[in-house]
Amino acid sequence: MPTLRHLAHRAIETAVAGFNRNPWSTEALELMPRSSGSVYKHDGLRTTHNHTFLDTPDFQRAYARAVQAAGWDYEIYWRVHVILWAALTAQSIPGGFIECGTGRGFMASAICEHLAWGDRPFYLFDTFEPNGSPYYADGPRAVQENFREWPGVRLVLGSVPDSLVQIESGPVAFVHIDMNRPSPEEAALRHFWPRLNPGGVVVLDDYAYAGFEDSHHSANRVAADLEFSIVSLPTGQGVAIKPPSTPME
Numbered sequence: 001m002p003t004l005r006h007l008a009h010r011a012i013e014t015a016v017a018g019f020n021r022n023p024w025s026t027e028a029l030e031l032m033p034r035s036s037g038s039v040y041k042h043d044g045l046r047t048t049h050n051h052t053f054l055d056t057p058d059f060q061r062a063y064a065r066a067v068q069a070a071g072w073d074y075e076i077y078w079r080v081h082v083i084l085w086a087a088l089t090a091q092s093i094p095g096g097f098i099e100c101g102t103g104r105g106f107m108a109s110a111i112c113e114h115l116a117w118g119d120r121p122f123y124l125f126d127t128f129e130p131n132g133s134p135y136y137a138d139g140p141r142a143v144q145e146n147f148r149e150w151p152g153v154r155l156v157l158g159s160v161p162d163s164l165v166q167i168e169s170g171p172v173a174f175v176h177i178d179m180n181r182p183s184p185e186e187a188a189l190r191h192f193w194p195r196l197n198p199g200g201v202v203v204l205d206d207y208a209y210a211g212f213e214d215s216h217h218s219a220n221r222v223a224a225d226l227e228f229s230i231v232s233l234p235t236g237q238g239v240a241i242k243p244p245s246t247p248m249e
């Protein structure tokens with residue numbers, strides 16, 4: 001004999017299923033287990049997994065500097081957490097830091113703040129041309145001004161892959177690729193992976209992000225050709241670490 005509670009639950013499930021069949025809404029309802037803990041709900045992620053990194057002063061300082069650079073909060077806390085981990089991991093590896101697709105400098109500013117950047121080379125590749133997106137720069141001037149406090153940071157203006165030759169092709173320790181376009185992303189990964197020192201880290205911002213399937217496929221092509229593997233993260237990022245045994249170019 002079903003209890004009243006069971007019947008009520010079934011009625012709610014039926015109502016939800018009914019709503020989800022409606023032809024006029026692009027949204028769907030989903031019943032989820034009630035959670036007693038804190039829920040992280042941003043940027044395509046919903047989880048009750050531990051996200052206490054949000055409360056740490058180091059993270060908060062780095063994130064606040066990213067917001068200062070962009071002028072608004074992208075609400076990509078977990079992605080920033082990943083990039084800060086990657087940058088910290090690459091900090092002890094010799095070689096420069098690279099970002100392809102800098103926009104207003106959100107991620108790169110968080111990294112510089114977190115690692116107390118000095119004069120170590122950090123090359124920021126972008127056209128820095130506005131395109132109407134609030135994530136894109138309004139031109140190089142404001143971005144240049146934002147990074148003025150860190151002498152090692154250099155803006156490399158131009159279109160990847162053509163602009164890649166503008167810097168010395170020495171070994172690198174860290175590469176962040178975030179151009180929202182599979183073709184230059186593939187070229188950048190193909191260019192920098194052989195130049196990455198063992199232990200160096202690559203973060204692909206678009207790798208697993210919904211709507212960026214072409215970036216996923218192009219990165220996988222490079223990984224298959226150059227024989228390395230990429231881990232897909234629920235943040236939408238992909239990460240690869242150069243194994244110690246891989247010979248450098």
Ligand SMILES: C[S@@+](CC[C@H](N)C(=O)[O-])C[C@H]1O[C@@H](n2cnc3c(N)ncnc32)[C@H](O)[C@@H]1O
Nearest residue numbers: 101102103106107126127136159160178179184
């Ligand atoms: C999503 S935004 C980057 C966001 C940035 N990583 C941040 O932290 O805010 C993508 C950027 O890629 C740049 N971009 C796109 N195609 C490019 C190309 N072929 N060469 C250089 N930059 C490119 C755009 O100008 C834009 O600033």
